[in-house]
Amino acid sequence: MDSSTREMSSWHEPLSGLDASFLYMEDRTAHMHVGSVALFEGPAPSYEELVTHIASRIHRVPRYRQRLVFVPLQLGRPAWVDDARFDLQYHVRRAALPAPGGEKELKELASRLFEHQLDRERPLWEMYLVEGLEGGRFAIVAKTHHCMVDGISSLDLAAVLLDGAPSADASHAPAWHPRPAPSRRALVKSALRDQVRRPLALVRGAVKADSEARSKLSVMAGGIVPLLLSGTQLRRTPESSLNQPIGPHRRYEMVSLDLPTVKTVGAALGGKVNDVVLAVVAGALRRVLSARGESLTRDLQVMVPVNVRRPGAAETTGNHVAMVFCPLPVRCADPLERLHAVGRTMAGLKKSKLLVGSMALTSFSDFSPPPLAAPAARLSMRETWFNLVVTNVPGPQMQLFLRGRRMLRCHPLVPLAPKQTLGIALLSYNGSLDVGLLADADHARDLPDLAEAMKLELAELTERAKLATPAPSRAATRARSKAGVRESAAVV
Incomplete structure (x- = not known):
């Protein structure tokens, strides 16, 4: 050929x-x-x-x-x-x-x-x-x-x-014939052609009255302005031991929280699952940072990735997320105050156009000149725009199997950016909220303490939820008992 x-x-x-x-x-x-x-x-x-x-x-x-x-x-x-x-x-x-x-x-x-x-x-x-x-x-x-x-x-x-049942299929893979890779010359030609086509396609679409491109540009413009004006988004983060130059070595810790308990806490105290998660993280970090002797005079800045896939979209690779920044209320001593503070913050972010602005900036990265993109990315990492990443991924609420073996837990991992000594990732699976804590080995010798603190914080919120939930009346208890008997009889 x-x-x-x-x-x-x-x-x-x-x-x-x-x-x-x-x-x-x-x-x-x-x-x-x-x-x-x-x-x-x-x-x-x-x-x-x-x-x-x-x-x-x-x-x-x-x-x-x-x-x-x-x-x-x-x-x-x-x-x-x-x-x-x-x-x-x-x-x-x-x-x-x-x-x-x-x-x-x-x-x-x-x-x-x-x-x-x-x-x-x-x-x-x-x-x-x-x-x-x-x-x-x-x-x-x-x-x-x-x-x-x-x-x-x-x-x-x-x-x-993985499979949703213990029995696994024994299918055979179809024959695979790798397509030839382009030559260096073809790569250059394609890259230059793409740099011309993308802006032209956007401009052509923008001048059409009812085009999708024009609609997207309008939405982007409406979101970027409040994003750029937001002091919350652009201010420097508070100084913290969480932000130091990292080495190549890591510590990894695992802990599991009960997902129904998290949902019960949210329902009783007012808040969604993600609100309770961030409140638990805030309380746990407060414990650990206080033990390190840090003065908690400012809330931490946390970056939360948000899934922006279209409903029903089938993208199975690549990144389809927007980055949302929000304060993590480590200053609050009371667990309930922390939960309410997180709830107010997340509700405010959803009502604002900051998520739209973040999506817009992400979209505009496709139009940045490639020779400048790499230096710009590295330069941005010299600044500390957030203290840590907390990502919470909703997973399958059913048992999964690998070749007939049941998966018990699955603890995720989020990488550390430069100057980020800690990353927290959570994955819900079959009634469990599995947490993976990744940290720089030299700056987080107390990582097991953070895992234990998360369990203690959820336990405190659970006790508050019990106090907030009114005790059922005797009549309601008798009614539930009768219903239970009828249900048992029906099952038999």
Whole structure:
């Protein structure tokens, strides 16, 4: 095949501006991969069984067989191409815990695995089958670069690998023929052509009275103005031990909260699940930072990613989030005051156009000149715009299985940006709210204290909820008892 024919049949897909930014901000110490630690009932599948299972389904997520190519002179954003040398066994690996194989050893192993950067010459993901966990259990530790997925799309991968019933299908993967990658010359030509087409398409659409582009521009303009004028968004964050230069090493901690309890607290005290989560985090951080001797005179600034996928959209890869900044009320000593403060803040953000503005700035990143995008991303990381990230991903409320083995818990991971020593990720799964705490190893030796503090904070709010809930009358109790008897009889 000559070069001209090859260029015509080649395939590549440039990253979006937001996806590319996660590549640009990565450095020797800040590794931009998301991940998870999932625990399963044993016995563990054999390595060969797991590889065969993934091989039978990986065609459903094509991105996991694609690697990055970089445009010469940074004239365009990096692009995905099919990896002609894709080797599944390179990405699916095996590990074993030392005795006694408890969760302490599992967290230490996860810390080591999460601190290593992914190889940019290959598809940007790894998965470890971890054996030797006490109680006949096993674990899957996974990590995927943030330029490939966000919290929601990483769930789509899990949905591909996991089943809603113990029995798993034994389907065979269709034959895969990787498409040729473009030449360097073709990449440059495509990048330059794209830089001309995008602005022209936006301008052409903007001049049409009822065009979608014009409508989007109007919405963006209405959102960016309040965003830029918002002191909450642009002010410098308070000084905190949470914001220091980080090293390459990590600590990882896991804790699980009862999701029905969180919902009960919200219903009794006034607040949604995410409000209770942020109030719990605020109280836990207050405990830990106070123990460090910090003076809590200002609220922390937290960045909360918000899913902006269209209803019913089927995007299974890439990032479709907007970044919302809000104060975290660590100054409040009372748990109920913290919950109400969070509720007021989140309600105000939803009524304002700040989310629209954040979405608009994210959209405009697609139009920034690629040669300037990487330096701009790195430059922005020199400033501390927020103290930490807290992300809460709604997961499936049903049991999931891997080759017939029930998944017990799944603790997520959010990466650390430069100068961010702590990241908190939560995932709801089957009645549990599983928390993953990632921290810089040198600046968060008290990470287990934070995990314990989160449980204590939820317990305090639970007690407040009991006091706020009126005791049922005797008549109501008798009515419920009779209803229970009738229901039991009906079941029998």
